[in-house]
Amino acid sequence: MKKIKSMAIKIDTIELEMPVILAPMSGVTDMPFRRLVKRMGAGLVISEMIASQAMVRQVRQTMKMIEKSPEELPMAVQLAGCEPSVMAEAAKLNADLGAQIIDINMGCPVKKIVNGHAGSSLMRDEVLAGKIIEATVKAVNVPVTLKMRTGWDDANRNAPNLARIAEECGVKMITVHGRTRCQLYNGRADWLFIRNVKNAVNLPVIGNGDVVSVADAVSLLEQSGADGVMVGRGAYGRPWFINQIGHYLKTGTHLPDPALSIQHETVKQHLEDILLHYGVSTGIKIARKHVGWYSKGLTNSTDYRVEVNKTEDPKTMHNLIDEFYKQQVSAHAV
Numbered sequence: 001m002k003k004i005k006s007m008a009i010k011i012d013t014i015e016l017e018m019p020v021i022l023a024p025m026s027g028v029t030d031m032p033f034r035r036l037v038k039r040m041g042a043g044l045v046i047s048e049m050i051a052s053q054a055m056v057r058q059v060r061q062t063m064k065m066i067e068k069s070p071e072e073l074p075m076a077v078q079l080a081g082c083e084p085s086v087m088a089e090a091a092k093l094n095a096d097l098g099a100q101i102i103d104i105n106m107g108c109p110v111k112k113i114v115n116g117h118a119g120s121s122l123m124r125d126e127v128l129a130g131k132i133i134e135a136t137v138k139a140v141n142v143p144v145t146l147k148m149r150t151g152w153d154d155a156n157r158n159a160p161n162l163a164r165i166a167e168e169c170g171v172k173m174i175t176v177h178g179r180t181r182c183q184l185y186n187g188r189a190d191w192l193f194i195r196n197v198k199n200a201v202n203l204p205v206i207g208n209g210d211v212v213s214v215a216d217a218v219s220l221l222e223q224s225g226a227d228g229v230m231v232g233r234g235a236y237g238r239p240w241f242i243n244q245i246g247h248y249l250k251t252g253t254h255l256p257d258p259a260l261s262i263q264h265e266t267v268k269q270h271l272e273d274i275l276l277h278y279g280v281s282t283g284i285k286i287a288r289k290h291v292g293w294y295s296k297g298l299t300n301s302t303d304y305r306v307e308v309n310k311t312e313d314p315k316t317m318h319n320l321i322d323e324f325y326k327q328q329v330s331a332h333a334v
Helices: 031-039 054-059 060-065 084-096 111-115 121-124 126-138 161-170 191-200 214-222 241-251 260-278 278-293 300-308 314-334
Strands: 007-010 014-016 020-022 043-051 074-082 099-106 143-150 173-180 205-208 227-230
Touching: 020 031, 031 111, 031 260, 043 054, 043 060, 054 060, 054 074, 054 084, 074 084, 084 099, 084 126, 099 121, 099 126, 111 121, 121 126, 121 143, 121 173, 121 227, 126 143, 126 161, 143 161, 161 173, 161 191, 173 191, 191 205, 191 214, 205 214, 205 300, 214 227, 214 241, 227 241, 260 278, 260 314, 278 300, 300 314
Parallel strands: 020 043, 020 227, 043 074, 074 099, 099 143, 143 173, 173 205, 205 227
Antiparallel strands: 007 014
């Protein structure tokens, strides 16, 4: 695997020293997780997808989703919606609240979002998509970026054309997930097709989809010609993974996973941050999936996750974590 020279990415006036970005993921990229990934070396972190209507109404849950910490900055808030005026208002509200980048979602394949004529549904209506992009860009004084898929289906892979529209409207960076909407998350991401988007615009283009190893990141960059990589599910339970990619791109050498003792402390601190952010009742439920993800590939992790998913009490959760990692250290010492 050959080294690819790491290059900084400029999003208008904002420079990312590392071209590896944490993807926006509903129910995952909340403030505790974003802050952790950023602290470990991500070039940029992006909020969960925020519904623009809910943002304008300032729904309590939505306001919680956009909370940010100084450690994350610069960070982006991702908005989804189908009405130009509402998207514009939501963008302005977020910029006023400190978002340094507004990302427009035209890639979400989830039925609920698509049926509301938002997310990847907008790739079927380039005129409306253009109006939404234009209204959002005009509403704020911060850079606006766009995330989309290759198209609606194999017969309509119009990402290059939508990218040109976005560039004309003033978008400063484009991310392409290498699947159509109709693929959902099935099959393989088409990294090679992303090159068509890169060739269509003079903007930074980020490739996304199926990056679960450093080798995947390098292959994506080679095939797509993209300027950087966005990592989604590959970061589940591995907040250090994005930095491992960045380190390889910069140096050509591999960073090993953190020692088990460091992983142990990372899980415990992440749990505490979640509980502090949400409170115990909600936090313990949200923490279960993260605590479980950290254990993937470790000895007896299936049984451990079953116990974690039953836990209602923080003290019990901490004890389970401590015992599990004590067993891991013993198993690896043999």
